[in-house]
Amino acid sequence: MDNAFGQPQSVIVLGGTSDIARALTKRLCAARTRSVVLAGRDAARLAAAADEARGYGASMTATVHFDAEDLAGARRCVDEAFTQAGEPVDLVVVAVGQLGDQLLDEDDPARAASSAVVNFAWPSAALAEVRARLVAQGHGRIIVLSSIASVRVRRNAYLYGAAKAGLDRVCQGLASSLSGTGVSLQIVRPAFVRSKMTAGRPETPFSTGVNELAETIVRGLATGAPVIWSPPVLRYVALVLRVLPAPLWRLVAARG
């Protein structure tokens, strides 16, 4: 069960092998988390992440395999994760996504569609099932990794940014739909995060490491803020980005 300080005991992470997810699992286990179910694509990396979670103090770990391009599999993945958890689930983290390669993807219908499926459609499908399960439980929390890229799409990553924007909006609606159910959803909007996913990409301003992001998320779990910005100052930067005239935005966005 969740406690008064927003420290969950039982956690499911969809996209559990990402660097962000692993850093977050470490922080959660340092507090109260003892049951960790990790869902991801790569069996070997899932097993390694589960080992790692046990090292952080989790007494129950399990893994679930899924492919984020397989929309029909979203429900099965979530159901299996809840079954593996075996007890009321306090927190579901949705950290599913793929940055893609804009220049390769933008003229390739299959790859463009894939970005929309992995970053938007699959997480939305999974969230529908997560919502139903947690509402039936009468309690639980959801953390969804969105991105600063969702605030205003830029030329260099518009497929990713637009898909994240879609997911972000779904989450805004979902969060308000949860009022009075005992369940809540918090959106995380980080700036550039140094991780496997972004390796080799040019850093943009306000970038953070995964540990700093994980710390910010844990702090957000304690405060219950509907949107968790990382770094926190990004909240104000986003205000400016939203209203920047298009020509100026293109100049800013072209850097990085």
Place this chain on the structure above:
Amino acid sequence: MTRERLTGWGRTAPSVAEVVTPDDEEGVVAAIAGSSAVIARGLGRSYGDAAQVGGGVALSNLGLGGVGPIDEGGRLSVGAGVSFDELLASSIPQGWFVPVTPGTRQVTLGGAIAADVHGKNHHVDGSIGAHVLDLRLVTPTGTSDVSPTKDPDLFWATVGGMGLTGVVTRLTLEMLPIETDRVLVDTERFDNLDAVMAAMAEGDQDYRYSVAWVDCMTRGAHMGRAILTRGNHAGAGDVTSATLTGPTPARLAVPFDAPSGLLNSWSVRAFNELWFRSAPRHEVGEAQGLATFFHPLDGVRDWNRLYGRRGFVQYQFCVPDDAGETVVRAITRLSDSRVPSFLAVLKRFGAATPGPLSFPAPGWTLALDLPVGPAALPGVLDELDELVIAARGRVYFAKDARLNPSKVRAMYPHLADFLEVKERVDPEHRMTSDLARRLGLTGE
């Protein structure tokens, strides 16, 4: 049946459950049979998650009323959903007081049994369980009357058992005769913790009621300055115009949630200063009303809203007599961390009941109200748990909202005895709560 979002008095960690309010024993039996996760709920005064069960059925006991006549020996049969407020309203005019009262009258008798509540007289009279003659208990496997002589294992597992053995529908209580509705109170102010603890160890036996308010926010020489109030019921000859009048409803209320952060280290420090200075340095034999003395917080309805949206936790622990040093270290740790804490309550405990999950044990108990918010607070409380365990003490489940489950067995060494009884009457583990799930009290 309605679906409701429930929290404890601290207003943290909400969950949603179906709330049913049966008005007789058959209704209770049906509600338990109809769900795989049930817990009784009274007036919602436990601070944490003891009386809520996400996705299950919260069985409100407020339909289980009825206050019977009090016989010449003070014995009274009363419905578990009756509150102390309701009971005292009828008993005080007849010259009877409850044998034990918690700090608020807004607690049901059933809830009081579940938490084995204590009052200012614990050092003399023990907890409520010591004054209960029998209980009518509905468990998932049957209904029975239990008492200290009839199925004592089940009786004592129920006293302090946080509602996890079943639902109490009625009980017989032994009341305390009083001649007036006044208490003769001696008040003393102490400049530091050592002085007040010495005075309590020395003189508490001369008083039926004793409690000290401690300021946890002063450091240095005045660390833990305190106001000690002690008293006895006034006899008819002790006061000029002796009356027997029951409690009156609160005149003040907090109408909306205060902004989070209203109670910060500055405002709490200022309050504590005012509180301390407004107490007399030494006053003897002041006649106070029962409500003023026993239930000062009942004067303001919904005072928990002062803590704002994020709520608060109460941390209460007890340690044996020889571990008074732990109280000093706990208060030092809190005042050093500058976590804001309203005046803490310090008291001495007397004999324990045999309840395996009953909280009070001989020694000292300290209770602190702490707003949720300071980033250091969760870690500080985890450290205090370690101090408490090292001193063979424990924290109080009725107040808890954050204990690490790995520490439960060290604090409650008789947990296995409790779980054995629970397994007997509830083999399918139907009786459960968010507290029980969080701390592993359900059995597996």
